[in-house]
Amino acid sequence: MNIMDIVGPVMVGPSSSHTAGAVKIGQISRKLLGEPVRQAEIYFHGSFLATGVGHGTDKALIAGLLGMAVDDINIPNSFEAAKKQNLLFSFQGIDLGDVHPNTVKMNLTGESGRKLEVVAASIGGGQIKICELDGLTANFCGDYPTLIVHNLDQPGHVTEVTSMLGHKSINIATMQLYRDSRGGNAVMVIECDQEVPEESIKWLEHLEGIKKVTYLSLEETECINH
Amino acid sequence: MYKSLEEIVKVAEEEEKSFFEVILEDDCKERAISKEESIHQMREMYVAMKQADASYDAKLVSASGLVGCDGDKMRVAREKQDLVCGDFIGLVMEKALKMGESNACMKRIVAAPTAGSCGVLPAVLLSLEEKEHYTEEKMTEALFVAAGIGGVIANRAFLAGAAGGCQAEIGSASAMSAGAITYLKGGNNRQIIHASALALKSLLGLACDPVAGLVEVPCVKRNVIGAVNALTSSDMARAGIFSKIPPDEVIDAMRSIGRSMPASIRETGEGGLAATPTGLKVKENLKNF
Numbered sequence: 372m373n374i375m376d377i378v379g380p381v382m383v384g385p386s387s388s389h390t391a392g393a394v395k396i397g398q399i400s401r402k403l404l405g406e407p408v409r410q411a412e413i414y415f416h417g418s419f420l421a422t423g424v425g426h427g428t429d430k431a432l433i434a435g436l437l438g439m440a441v442d443d444i445n446i447p448n449s450f451e452a453a454k455k456q457n458l459l460f461s462f463q464g465i466d467l468g469d470v471h472p473n474t475v476k477m478n479l480t481g482e483s484g485r486k487l488e489v490v491a492a493s494i495g496g497g498q499i500k501i502c503e504l505d506g507l508t509a510n511f512c513g514d515y516p517t518l519i520v521h522n523l524d525q526p527g528h529v530t531e532v533t534s535m536l537g538h539k540s541i542n543i544a545t546m547q548l549y550r551d552s553r554g555g556n557a558v559m560v561i562e563c564d565q566e567v568p569e570e571s572i573k574w575l576e577h578l579e580g581i582k583k584v585t586y587l588s589l590e591e592t593e594c595i596n597h
Numbered sequence: 598m599y600k601s602l603e604e605i606v607k608v609a610e611e612e613e614k615s616f617f618e619v620i621l622e623d624d625c626k627e628r629a630i631s632k633e634e635s636i637h638q639m640r641e642m643y644v645a646m647k648q649a650d651a652s653y654d655a656k657l658v659s660a661s662g663l664v665g666c667d668g669d670k671m672r673v674a675r676e677k678q679d680l681v682c683g684d685f686i687g688l689v690m691e692k693a694l695k696m697g698e699s700n701a702c703m704k705r706i707v708a709a710p711t712a713g714s715c716g717v718l719p720a721v722l723l724s725l726e727e728k729e730h731y732t733e734e735k736m737t738e739a740l741f742v743a744a745g746i747g748g749v750i751a752n753r754a755f756l757a758g759a760a761g762g763c764q765a766e767i768g769s770a771s772a773m774s775a776g777a778i779t780y781l782k783g784g785n786n787r788q789i790i791h792a793s794a795l796a797l798k799s800l801l802g803l804a805c806d807p808v809a810g811l812v813e814v815p816c817v818k819r820n821v822i823g824a825v826n827a828l829t830s831s832d833m834a835r836a837g838i839f840s841k842i843p844p845d846e847v848i849d850a851m852r853s854i855g856r857s858m859p860a861s862i863r864e865t866g867e868g869g870l871a872a873t874p875t876g877l878k879v880k881e882n883l884k885n886f
Binding site: 372373374375377378379380381382383384385386387388390391418421422424425426427430442444446447495496497 | 598620624627628638639641642645659660661699700701702703704705706707708709710711712713715718740741743744745747748751756757759760773809810811812813866883
């Protein structure tokens with residue numbers, strides 16, 4: 372946080388958590404999908420469900436999925452923009468249980484048919500957290516280039532990924548590991564200080580035991596999903 | 598960002614710099630950017646505030662139908678020259694209402710420190726600029742003063758209604774504005790931080806109790822009291838009236854009050870005005886999806 376977060380940001384109202392945060396969730400989800408979104412099934416939980424329409428959370432989320440920024444004056448008209456850009460969307464309520472009150476689950480399909488399931492929360496002041504990707508814990512905020520590797524829970528995969536990052540002189544800021552069961556599906560979420568090159572991501576994707584590689588690039592238009 | 602208002606004053610005295618310069622230099626150090634870049638970014642914030650004020654649409658009503666059009670009613674009343682508060686305070690009130698309504702109607706605003714309290718700072722700063730014709734450089738400097746004060750509040754306490762009630766939003770915005778006005782009017786550094794303290798003291802304990810959980814009722818109109826309270830606090834400080842409780846301790850008091858507030862009055866829309874029979878009826882009528 373710095374003084375431009377105290378006086379600022381410039382944003383479309385009315386709420387940093389329910390509007391600006393929702394735009395950000397949409398933006399990051401679009402980047403994670405790595406291509407324009409064609410279909411979005413959206414499920415609002417808790418406070419997003421209770422006060423979403425009043426806060427424009429629905430319009431904000433669609434605006435983000437279309438790539439708009441938090442201060443884009445077209446956010447209130449995002450439904451019309453979605454129609455023009457062939458984005459089909461639907462909203463429903465859902466009870467996700469004991470999660471943050473401002474949580475949304477989305478099933479996204481991209482123009483090439485790629486699919487991504489995202490669960491994300493707006494945690495206050497415009498800050499967000501990606502909680503789950505494709506049903507596995509993710510837990511990152513989107514402020515760093517982030518590498519998400521889904522792999523089989525076998526020895527050696529963490530070494531493969533971290534040595535690759537080391538060779539490319541990429542420093543790891545944070546790293547988390549989760550799995551659904553011993554020997555089952557595992558995920559590593561790695562926030563980096565530098566961008567990961569596209570060829571390294573492609574290389575990872577072809578390794579045996581690696582099921583899916585998702586990458587959040589902070590460089591505009593360089594988002595990849597394999 | 599600084600953790601103490603007294604420390605800002607101390608640094609300013611030791612290094613013989615203005616309040617604004619101390620905040621600017623701290624920002625440059627923290628973000629490793631040039632003074633020009635920092636000033637440019639802050640000036641953009643001021644320009645965005647001006648644009649937001651100018652783009653108020655008197656016909657807009659929020660999605661819930663609860664707020665809209667009041668800023669224009671204030672303008673009409675002001676033009677009739679029949680306000681008890683006089684023309685200048687009337688203008689401040691008008692601008693505060695307009696910005697709060699623009700925010701509720703999904704227009705572009707500057708969160709300062711939050712979206713719900715976005716009307717306070719521009720209401721006092723834009724009105725003062727109109728009245729006294731300060732340069733945009735000077736107005737930008739005043740925003741640095743406001744941001745420096747807000748930074749201390751963020752470090753010692755909080756700026757979110759969910760964390761500390763409305764005192765953290767409108768209270769902080771009012772404290773930031775009081776300091777900024779005092780800077781503009783040539784007050785000294787001690788007067789700046791005491792103006793902030795006086796403003797914050799008067800809003801301590803304010804609950805965040807939005808009807809139906811929306812940033813509308815009572816948020817929009819609370820921007821008016823935040824703005825007017827900033828003016829009176831600045832006048833007191835510049836008249837030589839100081840806060841008996843030191844400014845940093847006032848912020849600490851806000852934190853302890855916020856910590857002891859029940860969740861029902863911390864932006865959950867469950868207590869206070871939200872829990873009145875009328876507030877509950879509004880919520881029932883707004884069931885979504």
